[in-house]
Amino acid sequence: MTNIKDLAQHCGVAISTVSRVLNDHPDVSEETREKVLRAVRELHYIPNTSARNLVRTTSDTIALLVKGVNNPFFAKLIKVIEREITKQGYTLELHHMDTSVDELHVGAQLANDRKLIGILFLGGRFNYSPEELALINVPSVFCTYTNTFGNLNDSDYSSVAIDDKQAARFAVETLVNLGHRRIAILTDNDDDNSISELRFQGYKDALNAHGIAFDPSLVACTGTFSDMGAIYRTTSDLIERDNSFTAIFAIADLMAIAAIKALSDHGKRVPDDCSVVAIDGLELSEYTLPTLTTLVQPVEEMGLTCAKTIIDLIESHGENKQYTFETVLRPGGSIRRLDK
Amino acid sequence: MTNIKDLAQHCGVAISTVSRVLNDHPDVSEETREKVLRAVRELHYIPNTSARNLVRTTSDTIALLVKGVNNPFFAKLIKVIEREITKQGYTLELHHMDTSVDELHVGAQLANDRKLIGILFLGGRFNYSPEELALINVPSVFCTYTNTFGNLNDSDYSSVAIDDKQAARFAVETLVNLGHRRIAILTDNDDDNSISELRFQGYKDALNAHGIAFDPSLVACTGTFSDMGAIYRTTSDLIERDNSFTAIFAIADLMAIAAIKALSDHGKRVPDDCSVVAIDGLELSEYTLPTLTTLVQPVEEMGLTCAKTIIDLIESHGENKQYTFETVLRPGGSIRRLDK
DNA sequence: TTGAAAGCGCTAACAT
DNA sequence: ATGTTAGCGCTTTCAA
Numbered sequence: 233m234t235n236i237k238d239l240a241q242h243c244g245v246a247i248s249t250v251s252r253v254l255n256d257h258p259d260v261s262e263e264t265r266e267k268v269l270r271a272v273r274e275l276h277y278i279p280n281t282s283a284r285n286l287v288r289t290t291s292d293t294i295a296l297l298v299k300g301v302n303n304p305f306f307a308k309l310i311k312v313i314e315r316e317i318t319k320q321g322y323t324l325e326l327h328h329m330d331t332s333v334d335e336l337h338v339g340a341q342l343a344n345d346r347k348l349i350g351i352l353f354l355g356g357r358f359n360y361s362p363e364e365l366a367l368i369n370v371p372s373v374f375c376t377y378t379n380t381f382g383n384l385n386d387s388d389y390s391s392v393a394i395d396d397k398q399a400a401r402f403a404v405e406t407l408v409n410l411g412h413r414r415i416a417i418l419t420d421n422d423d424d425n426s427i428s429e430l431r432f433q434g435y436k437d438a439l440n441a442h443g444i445a446f447d448p449s450l451v452a453c454t455g456t457f458s459d460m461g462a463i464y465r466t467t468s469d470l471i472e473r474d475n476s477f478t479a480i481f482a483i484a485d486l487m488a489i490a491a492i493k494a495l496s497d498h499g500k501r502v503p504d505d506c507s508v509v510a511i512d513g514l515e516l517s518e519y520t521l522p523t524l525t526t527l528v529q530p531v532e533e534m535g536l537t538c539a540k541t542i543i544d545l546i547e548s549h550g551e552n553k554q555y556t557f558e559t560v561l562r563p564g565g566s567i568r569r570l571d572k
Numbered sequence: 573m574t575n576i577k578d579l580a581q582h583c584g585v586a587i588s589t590v591s592r593v594l595n596d597h598p599d600v601s602e603e604t605r606e607k608v609l610r611a612v613r614e615l616h617y618i619p620n621t622s623a624r625n626l627v628r629t630t631s632d633t634i635a636l637l638v639k640g641v642n643n644p645f646f647a648k649l650i651k652v653i654e655r656e657i658t659k660q661g662y663t664l665e666l667h668h669m670d671t672s673v674d675e676l677h678v679g680a681q682l683a684n685d686r687k688l689i690g691i692l693f694l695g696g697r698f699n700y701s702p703e704e705l706a707l708i709n710v711p712s713v714f715c716t717y718t719n720t721f722g723n724l725n726d727s728d729y730s731s732v733a734i735d736d737k738q739a740a741r742f743a744v745e746t747l748v749n750l751g752h753r754r755i756a757i758l759t760d761n762d763d764d765n766s767i768s769e770l771r772f773q774g775y776k777d778a779l780n781a782h783g784i785a786f787d788p789s790l791v792a793c794t795g796t797f798s799d800m801g802a803i804y805r806t807t808s809d810l811i812e813r814d815n816s817f818t819a820i821f822a823i824a825d826l827m828a829i830a831a832i833k834a835l836s837d838h839g840k841r842v843p844d845d846c847s848v849v850a851i852d853g854l855e856l857s858e859y860t861l862p863t864l865t866t867l868v869q870p871v872e873e874m875g876l877t878c879a880k881t882i883i884d885l886i887e888s889h890g891e892n893k894q895y896t897f898e899t900v901l902r903p904g905g906s907i908r909r910l911d912k
Numbered sequence: 913t914t915g916a917a918a919g920c921g922c923t924a925a926c927a928t
Numbered sequence: 929a930t931g932t933t934a935g936c937g938c939t940t941t942c943a944a
Contacts (some may be wrong), residue, residue: 233684233709235921246931251923259929276707278677281685282622283921286936301650301666307642314670326641328666330654337618344573345621367616369573460859486856493859516826519800519833521861575937586915591939599913623937626920 234275242271254279291347293323294542297339299355300331302458304486305512305529306354309375312535313352320543322349336360340367350542353377359425360384371545375538376529378554381425390545392538392555396427396511399527399559400434401441403509404481406525406561408442411570412479412507415439416450416470418491419483420457431483431511449474460490467494478506478570485512488524492566507567511559522565530557574615582611594619631687633663634882637679639695640671642798644826645852645869646694649715652875653692660883662689676700680707690882693717699765700724711885715878716869718894721765730885732878732895736767736851739867739899740774741781743849744821746865746901748782751910752819752847755779756790756810758831759823760797771823771851789814800830807834818846818910825852828864832906847907851899862905870897 253268317324359381374391420428452470482488488510513528544550593608657664699721714731760768792810822828828850853868884890
């Protein structure tokens with residue numbers, strides 16, 4: 233491959249001159265600049281980022297580290313964040329990683345390698361310890377999650393998220409207010425120290441607040457957020473085991489969609505025979521039949537806040553802060569008042 | 573940050589010794605090995621990938637370069653490919669990039685920087701020229717697209733894809749065989765040298781083969797694959813402008829889902845008043861109401877073939893080859909025979 | 913089994 | 929305006 237030395241030789245100038253052209257430094261004669269740029273094209277020169285990052289001490293790059301490939305809720309958020317970061321004159325690098333690896337470790341490595349000035353974590357754990365977080369030595373923001381199950385000091389981390397417990401409670405209360413008492417929950421897990429557990433707690437809180445006894449047989453754990461087949465089967469099992477519930481609270485839109493199909497296949501119409509409420513507010517859920525009644529996360533504002541927070545942290549060494557956003561009920565066709 | 577020199581000093585050994593430990597070289601005494609590994613933990617050492625890649629001449633890394641963040645069809649394919657590549661003992665690096673950048677340029681850069689041994693392109697253009705492809709100097713495979721609109725020699729590239737034109741033709745013929753003659757098409761674009769244009773051609777071929785005149789007023793271009801709102805509006809426009817069609821061929825599942833909602837909101841029931849067929853075979857489409865009748869891409873086999881092809885290219889300098897897969901009609905609830 | 917040293921491609925002083 | 933050179937962190941000969 234062509235390197236900067238080849239370019240220099242080809243043009244009969246010094247390596248540093250080529251470097252200056254490549255980095256838009258002002259003090260290069262127009263003549264040399266053009267000569268070098270022509271060589272770049274002719275020799276198909278492509279700069280080596282590794283070498284660049286090795287010698288550089290800083291960059292203008294913020295990384296957005298996404299854990300979990302196929303979360304449809306993330307797609308929109310990523311777009312918003314990318315737009316805003318770019319608009320503010322920074323470079324955003326998108327990195328995806330498997331759910332099996334530790335995001336803090338990857339972040340630490342990336343921060344070093346690519347001389348990052350900030351990291352936005354998307355889809356991380358809710359239970360960091362101070363020691364773990366200490367690995368990250370650049371400003372960072374947890375996007376769509378917070379440290380509920382960890383023991384970080386509020387002054388030591390920034391986060392942008394909804395109040396999952398509160399949202400779940402609100403969703404379930406929406407059903408209660410329509411007269412429902414036998415309300416099932418469709419969740420990923422009920423004790424994983426994560427978003428599912430929080431929303432599960434909110435579900436229990438709502439029941440509790442309204443004097444409805446918690447019934448374990450109305451809890452259906454799918455073990456997945458994305459495998460619709462598994463969600464469908466879990467819901468089917470629930471239906472076959474308990475015929476008394478009149479409503480389902482699904483902790484995510486996709487789960488609700490699979491559940492509605494399972495209900496339909498078991499002869500239960502939504503919302504006539506069963507009401508369904510979820511949390512997320514995917515665009516997709518506005519286009520299903522029936523449309524889904526769901527608590528919408530304010531993606532636009534959240535993405536903007538993520539971007540602004542990291543930039544504030546970088547530019548002004550702003551204080552760490554936890555932002556909590558309110559979800560908004562998007563009325564759909566999946567709920568109805570329970571007949572007396 | 574801690575580097576290899578710090579480790580060496582801390583342990584009282586040479587840098588090269590530390591490097592040997594870090595890279596699992598055999599000729600290191602057990603004592604030194606442990607001493608170094610302890611230091612790695614104590615000092616929170618994280619190797620610098622940039623430095624590593626700079627000095628290395630090769631790696632065991634294959635990159636999967638994905639263009640376009642939110643294509644739900646890709647999610648499954650990525651999983652399959654990742655599993656197989658890892659299983660074969662290679663490392664897969666997943667890279668996402670915006671649709672606005674050129675995948676070949678990014679690929680060339682990455683190949684250099686990360687010392688890649690192969691690249692899998694996902695979501696690229698259909699019209700590469702030999703000069704463009706020459707940028708890539710490692711084995712590569714085009715996944716889910718081929719060079720229909722370009723001028724590469726068959727011996728110069730490998731691809732794994734369905735026959736888009738053929739699939740579209742089959743989809744439309746399925747409708748024709750059910751008695752439909754007024755068949756609308758919902759597509760992204762009809763002349764973008766890409767998948768949409770191919771499927772559009774297949775649509776026209778089918779009409780042609782069955783003596784049905786092509787009617788431009790039945791063509792609805794959304795300009796997007798993913799913005800369901802736009803797809804909904806485009807479909808609504810179509811419905812309001814032409815009340816004669818009895819079926820819609822949507823070139824992608826998500827489009828069909830938004831279209832079904834638009835039809836429903838205009839008082840047209842699917843499949844009673846309008847049949848809908850699509851291409852993709854998303855898992856989601858099995859869980860909508862009605863379920864979508866769609867041509868399923870054999871994702872599992874395609875992913876496996878992508879992985880096997882790149883590995884064969886790498887290991888055995890295998891010949892370039894274009895693999896074409898057949899789609900399979902997944903019967904759903906969105907079509908019916910047209911009443912006489 | 914270990915150490916010394918060259919050099920990967922590049923940027924950024926420092927000279928001129 | 930341009931050239932010379934040190935060195936980023938690491939791997940890999942080559943010597944010992």
